[in-house]
Amino acid sequence: MDLSLSGTTLLVIMLSILFIVWFFKRDQPHKGRLPPGPLAWPIVGNLFQMDLRAPHKTLIKLNEQYGPVYTFWFSGYPAVVVCGAEAVKEALIDHGNEFSGRYLFPVFKSMSNGYGIGFSNGERWRQLRRFTLSTMRNFGMGKNSEEQILEESQHLIAYFRNKKGRPFRADFPLRCISANIICSIIFGERFNYDNKNFHKLIQMVTEIFLTLSSPWTQLYNNFPRIMNLLPGSNQKFFQSVANLKSFLNKTIQSHKESLQKDFFRDYIDSFLLKMDEDKSGINSEFILENLLLSTFNLLLAGIETVSTTQLWFLQILAKYPEIQEKILCEIDMVIGSNRRPAIEDRAKMPYTDAFIHEVQRYIDIVPMNIPHMTTSDVEFRGYLIPKGTFVIPLLTSVLKDANHWETPESFNPNHFLDENGCFKKSTNFMAFSAGKRTCVGEALSRMQFFLILTSLLQNFVFTSVIDREDIDISPVTSSFLVAPRVYEICAVARKSDLEHLMNVSN
Ligand code: HEM
Structure with a gap:
């Protein structure tokens, strides 16, 4: 039996292993039950699905598909996207304290530390x-x-x-x-x-x-x-x-x-x-x-x-x-x-x-809002969103x-x-x-x-x-x-x- 593998097969196997490892590892720092969302790729998350010129438009399209609360992966971290007047009010007002954190996107971190x-x-x-x-x-x-x-x-x-x-x-x-x-x-x-x-x-x-x-x-x-x-x-x-x-x-x-x-x-x-x-x-x-x-x-x-x-x-x-x-x-x-x-x-x-x-x-004018973050674990619409999760209360979906x-x-x-x-x-x-x-x-x-x-x-x-x-x-x-x-x-x-x-x- 010829056990030698072609370069392409080897690459596919390696990518698959990488994907499986990443898929099971990705929830580890986020021990809760995050809402479902589009399937994300290793390393890049859902980046290729995002319209870089108008990311809020991508998030609105996904809202039609996944409902008012879903998870969207940036390269190494998930964002819980909250859409529509009811869900956004529920997060920002009814659960005001838990959703009042500010998530420090790398660009904001480098500006303000x-x-x-x-x-x-x-x-x-x-x-x-x-x-x-x-x-x-x-x-x-x-x-x-x-x-x-x-x-x-x-x-x-x-x-x-x-x-x-x-x-x-x-x-x-x-x-x-x-x-x-x-x-x-x-x-x-x-x-x-x-x-x-x-x-x-x-x-x-x-x-x-x-x-x-x-x-x-x-x-x-x-x-x-x-x-x-x-x-x-x-x-x-x-x-x-x-x-x-x-x-x-x-x-x-x-x-x-x-x-x-x-x-x-x-x-x-x-x-x-x-x-x-x-x-x-x-x-x-x-x-x-x-x-x-x-x-x-x-x-x-x-x-x-x-x-x-x-x-x-x-x-x-x-x-x-x-x-x-x-x-x-x-x-x-x-x-x-x-x-x-x-x-x-x-x-x-x-x-x-x-x-x-x-x-x-x-x-x-600020369709995606400024990034929020959960300040403690929070039960929200049947999901358990862990402390420290990046949250996008999507203002455009309310306005x-x-x-x-x-x-x-x-x-x-x-x-x-x-x-x-x-x-x-x-x-x-x-x-x-x-x-x-x-x-x-x-x-x-x-x-x-x-x-x-x-x-x-x-x-x-x-x-x-x-x-x-x-x-x-x-x-x-x-x-x-x-x-x-x-x-x-x-x-x-x-x-x-x-x-x-x-x-x-x-
Ligand atoms: C058209 C006018 C403005 C709009 C539409 C606007 C919109 C916003 C939005 C959407 C946020 C994010 C809120 C959130 O995180 O939930 C925000 C935060 C903030 N805005 Fe404005 N803003 C306006 C004018 C101003 C002005 C004139 C000032 C300064 C005097 C200001 C100072 C701030 C500050 C300091 C924050 C951060 C608050 C915090 O993190 O606690 N904004 N603004």
Whole structure:
């Protein structure tokens, strides 16, 4: 009998052994009963099934096949994907504590090493979250911030007015206004739109998001060691991360030098004073690493999300003049043109409020959410999910859930209006996620959306030079933060320059 094996047979046998070993070993660190999902390959898991440009689309397709809870394998680790309004609420709200951990994807780990509010866990995260929420109440949510947003809106209006109705891209000035608002909260400073250092700061943030939203992230999260050896996106990305941290480090240093007891100017001052108070506390999380990473998280989270949403506002208004007309009518009736908008006006402007909510629902800006993790073993829908498991509460599956939205894939402000035209709240509106880990910038963002949009529409009508049928408002696919196609728009003044100047001087 000829016992010699051909190279191909040997390869097949070796791969089979590898597969069997991997198949039985894969559940060992995960002693629970994970839900079923697509068959995964050794080493690469389900990577080849994933659309690297739009992973959320792959996860939605698998939801149709495997139901609301299933397991999807990244290269070496499983993710439990939770889909649909009911299942996501059950996980994030009913089992809030157990699903409140943050899973550190390799890319997030290399950026934060588990420090800072966004990517920490346990007692560290609890201390930082409590502190950030209360500090944001002082600097980012109250009457002061309303005033500050209105002040910032005047700079944006001046920028738009300077364009004299000619077409321009609004993405840059919109980034400037959201950056100025978050910079004022973090380190008490605003910048002129033509300040070169400000441009650099915005560019660093934009570059980090562009890379995070590219297929590179999915490859990095699957094969960090190999990806670390490669040039290109890696170096650019980590260079931007290092530059942003170095900018924040210098800012923290100069705050330390000018710090006054009992007088805090901003988030950094408040944190430094807390560090001073807690100096003797053994378990205090008020240390420099957490200050650096928390300000890094806030800056990243606060610029791109808000400015991208606002860019969509303007492009959608240019595409649907009939919708814009309804908002203009509400503004004229409730606010008029002789005073600035106030946050109390929102309750009297249901159509405007519905428009803002519907833009957020429709654009679905963070479709995959930020990765969650179980903080203890948890029984969930008949499965036993072990502590430390990566969980994806799929926000897109809630914001586009066909069981809850009349026309989930189309832009339709009626989703948030009842038959009498009153604003209709929905618990399925989860653009900011839900539960213990829900976005800390929600109140600030909602305040900005209302005040900036109404301030702009008091002054301008938005049109486009291209045919409105040709404006495509659907999101460009992405692996993290989705973005719109950017069109030039025209901000046509509603009042003459003279009328405007008279109003401003009043
Ligand atoms: C359009 C605006 C925004 C959207 C759609 C948005 C969305 C989100 C989402 C989906 C999460 C993940 C929640 C989860 O893990 O379940 C999140 C977390 C977070 N957001 Fe926002 N965000 C926005 C604006 C902001 C702003 C302006 C800030 C800063 C002031 C901010 C700061 C944060 C932070 C620090 C976290 C992490 C919270 C934690 O881990 O405990 N976000 N955001």
